[in-house]
Amino acid sequence: MKNGRVTAASPSPERSVRVPLGLLGAGLTATAYVGAVDPNRPGHYPVCPFLALTGWWCPGCGGLRAVHALTRGDLGTALHDNVLVVALCGFTASFWTLWALRALRGRPRPALRMGRPWWVAAAVLVLAFTLVRNLPTGTFLAP
Known part of the structure; x- marks a missing residue:
């Protein structure tokens, strides 16, 4: 009880x-x-529905291959397979580390607050990534 509360x-x-x-x-x-x-071996994971319907790589296509390459320590292949997933893995690991350290110190978890400009920027980035990786000049981004 503190101050009667x-x-x-x-x-x-x-x-x-x-x-x-x-x-x-x-x-x-x-x-x-x-x-x-x-x-990379067919038959273990379902085909991307967006790829199956449109023939275009979605922003997540190559994500499993990127994570597989990361587990092998092959950063170059991971970046080639899906640079956004690699960046998201790095962000997630950093956020988790901060959260765990704060929890060990008895502090509240960090808040992840993104204002509207950040959400718009993220959406534009994902859309641009998707568009460019499906153009002939962006094949270097395709898995």
Whole structure:
């Protein structure tokens, strides 16, 4: 009780780190599966519905191959397969690290606040990436 009000006790660092550790475990499990089951060999993963319907690479096409290459330590191939997924993996790892460190110190998780200009910029980037990788001059971005 503080100033006549009931306040919630802040969780111990061990307890507050459970969620980031659980998500790390889930992410590592999925990554281990993609590392073990090669997406370059047909029959293991479904075909991208956008690619099947339009014949165009979607922004995620090549993402599994990029993660597979990252599990092998082949950054060049990963960047070739899908540079956006590699960037997203780097961002996710950085955010998770910050979150876990804050949880260990008993601090709240970091807030991910993006205003409208950031969302518009992200949408334009993804759209431009999708368009360019499907043009004859952008074949270097195609998986």
